[in-house]
Amino acid sequence: MSGSGFAEVVVELRRAGCVFAEDEATLLIEAAGSDPRRVDALVRQRVSGTPLEYLLGWVEFRGLRVGVRPGVFVPRQRTAFLVDEAVGAIARDATRACVVDLCCGCGALGLSAATELTARGCDVELVAADIDPVAVACARENLAPISAPVFGGDLFDALPADLRGRIDILLANTPYVPSARVADLPPEAREHEPLAALDGGADGLDVFRRVAEGAATWLAPGGTVLVETGAGQVDTACSVLITHGLQPRVAESEEHYATVVLGTRDR
Template identity: 65%
Template sequence: MAGSTDVVAALRAAGCVFAEDEARLLTAAAAETGADLDALVAQRVCGTPLEHLLGWAEFHGLRVTVAPGVFVPRQRSAFLVEAAAELARTRERHPVVVDLCCGSGALGLGLATMLAAEHIQVTLAAADIDPVAVDCARRNLTPLGAPVYQGDLFEPLPEELRGCIDILLANTPYVPSEMIARMPPEARDYEPRTALDGGPDGLDIFRRVAEGARNWLAPGGHLLVESSEAQASVAIAVLAEHGLTGRVAESEELNATVVIGTRPAR
């Protein structure tokens, strides 16, 4: 391509809303890594997520490493991190945090970094069923000394965490199966379906997390899960079935809904 104007034009023609910003980022990535700019632009035009091409995503003020085949953290999930931080500050000891269904580990990384800036240290662990996601999360979380386990939900967690988790982040997939086909191609075609598909009503994985959460949470500990606004009332009922007191937190600014389940303190 002749220059930045051509890159912007190609991206705009492909429907990229922030073509100028993406052109700047792709150009910088090509210069930093030695990658071919034309090849990067061609991949982006074909729908490859920008973050997969850059190798990172901006989340909660951090650069989070992402890789092809890994779920890209959404900006609305910053509200989940903020809600978790508010609850973590109320714990009488340094909180134990687990990022379940962690993907890149962005939620755990964001929460631990935010609290560290307030001189609140956390014991952090993460887990995911996808080996590609686990590898990516380890690149983000190993510098914090946080282990990342591979396996299905709670199964790979060490037994010493049982009954000790103060903050359980679980950004479970919550898109109803029939809605996957309507998602943007960059999500539908490039992110793992296991990170998107929540079953018929979008809450299949959430139900499994809710079922196991009480045994893993410390007394007074909290489970935080992102959902749609329409799913929240059903999610609250599911939490109640499993002995957790539920409430809903919402951010109009980020268009985010978080369902919070709390284990009774006694």
């Protein structure tokens, strides 16, 4: 590609199949500081399949600009519905809430939930955790401004013991793509994002099962775990929650094309 004008960038992106070519062209040119050589380099990477968010260094999520880096799962816009449900699960007159973002990736879910709950006068204790060191480092940068700690480790093993039995909201954006379907994902996901953040095992619910089991003891009385699933996984997911003594509920959003399964511990 020679030249870096807006129109030419749009043509290149459209040719590569980018649906929102005009928007992406604007963002890439801004990210390059309008330097023609830098624009060309970014466009070549985007055309080759590199996720836009990696090139920009951030993703917009629920009105927040959240930092991302190569090798970290990019939060999907449909997952905003999970945060909707999480915020809605906290009473509007609540003055305090303990929120944990498990499998946090870049920390976008916990950050947005804490930001929105704080804005309505709720004092939020936010803790995040992930097994991937790259994700932990990324989340620490994003959550540093609100002084939220991020721990590295395997699910609940990463959490401080004093959280046991007092988590009000447990956000767990677990992988839920069945192993046999990972190959069907868009190239920019399967070739660039960590497999552990995508592959949910034989039926897509391997990690969910472990989260549900732990949630039964880590949640506070009345606390809720929220996980995004595929529509065809709802019945199995609800059965798993019931097995662990949690009251299941299913929330669906046509706007976001999202399904969220919630499990609440009895008070």
